[in-house]
Amino acid sequence: MRAAEDKAISAFVALQENLGFRVVTDGEYRRSTYTSNFTTEGLTGVTAEHKTGDAWSYTNAAGHKEPARIPGVHAPIRWNNSRNAADFAALARMTRAHAKITLPGPCYIHFRAGRAGISRAAYPDLADFWQDIVTAYGIELEKLAEAGCHYVQLDETSIAKLGDEKIRTALAARGDNWEELLEHYIEVINAIVTRAPGGMRIGLHLCRGNRMGHWQAEGGYDIVADKLFNTCAIDFFFLEYDSDRAGSFEPLKAMPEHKNVVLGLLSTKVAALEDEEFLLARIRDAARVVGLDRLALSPQCGFSSSDGANTIMNEEQARAKLTRVVDIARKVWGK
DSSP: OHHHHHHHHHHHHHHHHHHTOSEEOOTTTTOSBTTHHHHTTTBSSEEEEEEOOTTTSEEOTTOOEEOEEEEEEOSOOOBOOOSHHHHHHHHHHHOSSEEOEEEEOTTHHHHHHTGGGBOTTTOSSHHHHHHHHHHHHHHHHHHHHHTTOOEEEEEOOTTGGGGOHHHHHHHHHTTOOHHHHHHHHHHHHHHHHTTSOTTOEEEEEEOSOOBTTBBSOOOOSTTTHHHHHHHSSOSEEEEEOSSGGGOOSGGGGGSOTTOEEEEEEEOSSOOSOOOHHHHHHHHHHHHTTSOGGGEEEEESSOSOSBSSOOOSOOHHHHHHHHHHHHHHHHHHHOO
């Protein structure tokens, strides 16, 4: 299995380099989902299973639903010999470009599990749960730094979903106030980021779910923008902007001048290749809110966030989207 992964990752790295990407990833090819190899293997005490529920399930344009993975905490959380540092080192050996690794956001477990999904025997006081999360992530970042990693992307999808009234209603039904969660989630992210080893850059990716062309939530960044952009100790954000579900660029007015935005304008949920002029126009629109020198371009998310078959597009269609990212970036920002 490892040999097969190495072969696939090597080919993907070569593709990224040949297209002109200066930053490369391993495509998360060693993971069954974007969260699993850390939350359920790199940490003790966490399990995950698929459950169907209107609030947490994924829906596509046809109304078809996919169950969500709902984690549960059954024992104290500790860092557990995570494989990410070794996986990063393997990636770094394959490329001369700048290697990046992704980690699931630290609020994912609580966002989906809620207090009811976190054992009261293990954590009678939820503050201890959060402290253990922060400690485990701190160790993870140290191990990655020791492996030579200087660039980490936190996939914290929970926060963007707070813009969906359906999600806010579900949170309230279980006893969680979304505004309090937003504030606390930012505090947790900040506690982790401030523990990052010197020289490590951390970006924050936000989206509304991406599972085989399905999404979990919709709604703009309007209600989270001010607190998120101004109080989160992150200086570059990867933001979903590939459909009307993400809202307008107006919330970006809250972005401080020293922070940058990577616009996720190309969809990984539809196979159709975005028109070049359309993308250029979208970038111009965003640049009216945030200066062009503080913007960048990317696909909205990964092309498959789990090992379930992604029948939305084939390899050539995905390659065409990556090619378009590079071509547009060169036209807008040069080399």
